[in-house]
Amino acid sequence: MSSYGQQPGPHGSPSPYGQPPHPGQGQQPYGQPGYPPQQPYGQQPPQGYPPAQQPYGQQGGWTPQPAAARRPQLVRHSLPVVTMDKLVGQEIVEVLGEVVGVVARTRELRPDLRGGNPVDGYVTMLTESRQDAVARLVEMAEAAGAHAVVGLRFDCSEITQSLSEVCAYGTAVTLAGGPVGAERTG
Template identity: 60%
Template sequence: MSNPYGQQPPYGQPGRQQPNPYGQPQHAPYGQQPQQGYGQPQQGGYGQAPQQGYGQYGQQQQWAPPQPQRPTLRHFGMPVLTMDAVPGRETTEVLGPVVSVVARTRELRPDLRNAGVVEGYTAMLTDSRQDAIAKVVDMAREAGADAVVGLRFDCSEITQSLSEVVAYGTAVKLAPAPEPRTEPTA
């Protein structure tokens, strides 16, 4: 149908005939369910029910991001303390400072990206600090230390995309542990 000037009405207006050269069904207006023969809702391909969001049928389940592994206590093979002395042990020699630097990208690792920003960064920072402690222990062990005391951390930005975690402490030698006294039995 055309108006008096021979122009077609705009798309979507009554009377507008859309070309359909391949016999495809006409699209329903926005917000309406397309109909297919005798008022039946249009089915998906090969007679399947229409899909419900992202390929799921029926009721959708709420997606929950995976949680990263919770940090656990690491054993480093020697005492590492934030205190200045090992309780119950005498320090016999101070070997000197031990330092380690771990540089990390400030972007979340791929394995932590789905966990959520806060949880992902928490896991990444904890891993960085534990890696820095492990390097301090390696340095102390190479120096012949029995323990690291006064452990501290420092963090700073190197570039816009890199940050550093520094762990430092004092490597010390300890007196042998006292023998436990046993009471003679009578």
């Protein structure tokens, strides 16, 4: 093996990388460029070097923008949907069974929600997903002849790396006086 042009290693043998074997000799180890030079901990680089980079995901001078996303609103349904096990002042006469509402959504933030703070966009998107799941649950309950849904719960899961499921479920019931808000005759 020829050692032409190589610096001697720690024991007089040539260094395989063509660099001095110890970084203390004024160069970076293993052919790494020396710009900007490494500074001892806590010291600033000398003037003339570019400023240090911002941590990943942060850009200098960025200020949060107002959210382009709509604020979630209360959604009223054609029949009562409650998280309680009964409706106050109403007597349950029949349990029809479990009703579900399922939506599958991409985990990417929708383009219409990307204009402002991404956290606000995700909050809006997640809220709308749950409201859509409840709307589908109500459709199933109405088709079953229910007057209300009690015991509303949510379940969420990942279907694929880019797709998530939101499920709303509860118990469809009929009430003693008929649907809430219907005129009672008697």
